[in-house]
Amino acid sequence: MPRAERPGSPEACAELLHACERDRHSVRVRGGGTKDHLGTRRETDVTLETAGLDGIVDHVPEDLTVTVRGGMRFAALQAALATHGQFLPLDPPHTRRGATVGGIIAANSSGFGRYRFGAVRDLLLGVRAALPDGTVARAGGRVVKNVAGYDLNKLFTGSLGTLGVIVEATFKILPIPPATRAAAAVFASSADAFAAADALVRTSLRPTALVVEHADRRWRLVVAAAGERAPVDRAMDELARVAAAKGAAVEAIADPEATLGPLRELVDLSPTGVIIRAALPLSAQAAYAEAAARGERTAHIVADAASAIVHVHLMEGADAVAAETIVATARVLGGSARIERGAIAGLATFSGPEPSGAFLMRRLKDAFDPHGILEPARGALG
């Protein structure tokens, strides 16, 4: 059993890492524990829990920025911002189960609002990270524009805890939009559903969700828009127009979150089988989804059609070859894919050739964590 440690401050976190480095103890970083499924699991000597790094450090509502500790739960942050009529415009999964800000950054979690509001990399203004050498380093700042020095926010985003522990983060935030509406339409084919989605992307509508879902042989497009009433109404009108052109009827959705929530939580709501996450060039989605849908074990496909992030759920009993074929197809189409969660022997999170630029990534890993104590084997470098 790994030893659990819960440092109460950024400095204590850095000291702990330094002691682990000295003793060559491997460390897994754990926030809400909602993403244990992600990345190769190898038992470590220590589990560093970030729950002691909690709370808002600074929030100036008029500046639309907020600085929080890395272990703060995302849901608690949103609740605090909501009392000021503001929100952090990220809608990542697992937030009801306790996903933390640091974990969301480390895993580069994103949701359907990415096309409209950006992903973690677009909203993160600054980070402080505890490093294995015992220091706490800051990158970026607390203002919305800053090009002084290297943009290490980007390096830490998606680094899966392999470079350091995110102890503090500053984000851009926004006022909560006054109006939200959603509607859905069912199409006869993958091509029709994605074509309708694409027509809406090529406008100034900037939907907050544009999701193509495949289940039970149906292709359903769910569209949500948020903002001032008039442009939101217009988005719904445009959906009706593009759907009608394909002979599809539109159904209004009274509670957008009740529909979008389960689509976002595909991993949590499909406890068995394999889930693949692919990032694709926009126009490759229809063919990719169609190919994935042909697999006899494919149960469910959820595509953020505006950002071309496609999740494929294979039912229990799917074999590693089927899963790896779907991963490889994404690569062939010019994108990338990983096993978001899989319980099949021999199925690695990251398969296929090393990422381009792996030698640079390895040098960076060695520079930040020379003894390899942090999250061994979890990242794409294996």
Added chain:
Amino acid sequence: MTAAPAIVRAGLRGAELAAGLRDLLGSEKVLWAREDLLLYEYDGAVDTAMPDAVVLPGDTADVARLARFCAEHGVPLVPRGAGTGLSGGSIPVEGGVVISFARMSRILEIDAPNLRAVVQPGLVNLHLSTAAAPHGLYFVPDPSSQKACTLGGNVAENSGGPHTLAYGVTTNHVTGLELVLSDGTIVRLGGKALEYDGYDLVGTFVGSEGTLGIVTEITVKLTPLPEDKRTLMAAFPTMDDASNTVSAIIGAGIVPSAMEMMDQLSTQAVEASVGAGYPLDAGGILLLEVDGVRDGLDDLLERIEAICRAAHAQELRVATTALERDKLWAGRKGAFAAMGRLASDYYVQDGVIPRTKLPQVLRHVIDVGERYGLRIANVFHAGDGNLHPLIMFDGSKGPAEVERVKEAGREILEMCIEVGGSITGEHGVGMEKNCYMPLQYSPIDMAVMRRVKDAFDPSGLANPGKVFPTPGRCKEFSLHAAR
């Protein structure tokens, strides 16, 4: 203009270097005559330095061969786009080779179905949006120099522009890069999708000012052109009124696509040169734009106008035709050039502050100007809190005057840091502000950046003397700071 003190680094230089490069790449790709090199000793900022040679590569393979040669012979590599940079990024402060991308300026692909374009680094920013327009698309970042500046330079500096308030700066619009590292290795990072395995090296590289390697190909996002827009010029009796308006608009939950501010000195210069139609008696003006689908745009504009009136606006003018809109914008985009009417030289700062500190910091800028007896104009991205104080001076008075101007600039940057801001929002650190980096970052923060530098560029030949404080040049600064 001041020539940077020569820093001697062991390696091949001068005529011998030029001869080696001619043998390597052919004489048509190398400039070495003094009169040719003179054109490459300056950029848009105030420092100058002569390269030993200039190379005009035709493709990535040329750049890789050049880098291998320079690695072997200890020669610094300094990439250069159009030379419009405002922090000395393309100045060869330690000598060596300036790489001009004038011959690598093509659009390789407009991939409209994927909302991407693949371009060479020497492509002029505006040419990309022009080429994308028939597809109903454009490239968002629009620096004021967009008629001249290049995509390679935009990537190096992580450039912004007036319209990045709502839609993001260069880094938010780059998904793939091809690089040549300082040892000649060619690396492809990212692509047309939004995510690839491993660390986000594309994001890490953008804004690294040529110090991590040389960009040879760029994949960018293209964005659907807004269906419609509304442009408003609002004139106020004082800069405080204009500043409060900015906070009030943001506070009302409105994020315009652009929100630019100019003080009276700037509007007077602009009126004399461009004739944009700005009122000469206003203490400050705001140029505002909202865009998107046309539904609701007029309501939004009305709300903004009401906020402006409540903050004592003396005049509100909405552009009713594309021509009128272009005229209003021509004033803003031509503002830096117009300063030539007020003084022979200017030094522009690029500090960023939290929006709520605008009135306080702008008063400090006025105070600095008065204490130094220097005229300072302010033309800036108010919505982002990204200031551009233009300090006017007469360079013919010699290096002492330039130093005095830089000192005034430093006082402004110190205030930006004091209120929680940054020394640069979009112009970069370069060799102009590298001595100020310790104002913003601790030695620990700098050490971490150094690790990144060493991972990409272990030899240190990629644009040396930039971003990181250099012992030789920055000693003087610490003396100043100590006094």
